[in-house]
Amino acid sequence: YGILLTLRIGGADMPVVISLFNALTGIAVALDGFVLVNGELGDAGYAMVVAGILVGAAGSLLTIKMARAMNRSIGGVLFGGFGAKEEVGGAIEGSLKPIDPDDAASLMAYANQVIIAPGYGMAVAQAQRKVKELADSLEAKGVSVRFAIHPVAGRMPGHMNVLLAEAGVSYDKLYDLDEVNGQFATTDVVLVIGANDVVNPAARRQGSPLFGMPILDVDKAKNVFVIKRGQGRGFAGVENDLFYKDNCRMLYGDASAVVGSLITALEHS
Structure with a gap:
């Protein structure tokens, strides 16, 4: 699912997507912890819930801040096709000029x-x-x-x-x-x-x-x-x-x- 979600997203938006995936990882860990709480590994489950919530919250805040800094919306990044293709045009005029x-x-x-x-x-x-x-x-x-x-x-x-x-x-x-x-x-x-x-x-x-x-x-x-x-x-x-x-x-x-x-x-x- 992660691969399919990011296939259409351009490189310009990847920092936001990576941050979002980090937040989703935390949420996934927290959900796994809820499952373990009711099993034999109760203490480990509680630890996973706490860690997952912290990672998910931090990742979510970071995602929002990065999206705002790049003048993007999260919905626009995921579903708007931003960064999909460069405009059609000629090569850039000029040349790279090194200096000592x-x-x-x-x-x-x-x-x-x-x-x-x-x-x-x-x-x-x-x-x-x-x-x-x-x-x-x-x-x-x-x-x-x-x-x-x-x-x-x-x-x-x-x-x-x-x-x-x-x-x-x-x-x-x-x-x-x-x-x-x-x-x-x-x-x-x-x-x-x-x-x-x-x-x-x-x-x-x-x-x-x-x-x-x-x-x-x-x-x-x-x-x-x-x-x-x-x-x-x-x-x-x-x-x-x-x-x-x-x-x-x-x-x-x-x-x-x-x-x-x-x-x-x-x-x-």
Whole structure:
């Protein structure tokens, strides 16, 4: 049943579906516990009921929060066919343009304001402490540094907030989507670290699987540097228009290693 339910759902909506399945798992465990309560394993049954209720409740709240953050309804995700197909159209104009870490660091060192937009790639590389070190290095040079946090960046709401707090980033430097989107147009450099779908301008284009999902408007900044392992697509399987824009440059490699290279370059700039 789970396979049949998800076959028609596109990748853009999968985070909501996965969270929903997590909630359903908790409900299933609780129901199994009710059965065991009346049998020989009564104590185990009570434990399963309690655990199942907790998991089901937490999963349900997470599902609702993720759906709202992505501007979806749960019914629309399951039965509306969101994210089914990309619109028909030509290939994206432009090309991917790599940049050397030394050149990127030089531009950042002479910027007035830098906004860092972290994503799942930062979590995978466990680069949050390196990112904090990079922010400190920039601030030591008089650069204003802020962090743009998308509500569903990573694999759950608040994922980036937790990682950055763990690294010691001050909470007053974290800006949510509504607070930061108006600042990108006057920002000298945006550094995207391992984020993809949440910064994809295709979300503004009707017919895209991402259409309607709120995004960080990083493409409006003067310069955008994207740290990315390779040229693959994001979780939704949609080509990212941002990467082909004239103001965007790519920094390929593991997020921790690339950020480390930027820190080293800043020390010598």
